[in-house]
């Protein structure tokens with residue numbers, strides 16, 4: 001079911017001055033949508049508005065103590081899922097870099113309540129970072145290894161979150177089979193901090209994204225993840241010529257769908 005457009009207009013128009021007259025795509029992204037979420041969160045009252053949302057609160061409970069995703073980033077994902085997903089073709093969600101699984105559970109809960117039938121595929125070694133490139137990455141092998149995947153799966157089961165699948169292994173080994181199985185992706189959450197993993201994930205999902213699908217980079221604008229930044233600059237911006245829909249609170253690009 002699509003959200004009531006009056007509600008959407010209310011949420012966004014209250015906090016974002018009108019931007020031009022047209023909401024059409026410009027250079028493969030929707031400028032107004034980018035302003036609405038990014039500017040709304042950074043300078044408007046969007047944070048308060050999202051914090052009061054009952055669904056957001058329920059989903060946050062699952063993520064508590066299980067995620068390092070910042071609140072602004074999680075809120076932005078929530079806005080995309082709740083208000084924008086129904087306006088693009090059907091597909092599933094893939095997360096590259098899930099660590100303790102909190103953000104994957106959060107996304108799974110939200111889409112299950114709003115748009116049942118959508119799944120979240122959460123990929124990670126669940127045993128820490130693989131070897132990294134010390135010339136560009138600040139993170140090193142073994143970072144984020146304090147995960148108990150058995151406990152995480154039990155928690156998801158206990159909480160009744162059935163539309164999430166945790167896939168253990170290197171993206172380079174598990175990823176190709178996963179995206180073949182998924183078929184169509186509406187949102188790729190690329191949250192893996194290091195050059196090799198971000199570059200691999202982006203290249204892997206490209207041809208599975210639905211037109212207008214959201215490619216969200218959690219950490220490419222984070223001071224400790226220049227490897228992620230370099231991958232976005234090199235592949236997304238320079239090679240593929242995409243312009244971002246948001247630079248705050250995280251980089252968001254829309255798939256041109258070709």
Ligand SMILES: C[S@@+](CC[C@H](N)C(=O)[O-])C[C@H]1O[C@@H](n2cnc3c(N)ncnc32)[C@H](O)[C@@H]1O
Pocket residue numbers: 066067068069096097098099100101102103104123124125126127128129130143144169170171172191192193194196197
């Ligand atoms: C910042 S954490 C992810 C945070 C998570 N989204 C959350 O909700 O807290 C980055 C994760 O990427 C994973 N990672 C990085 N490169 C990987 C690769 N090539 N294959 C599998 N996992 C990888 C690490 O194991 C780590 O758990």
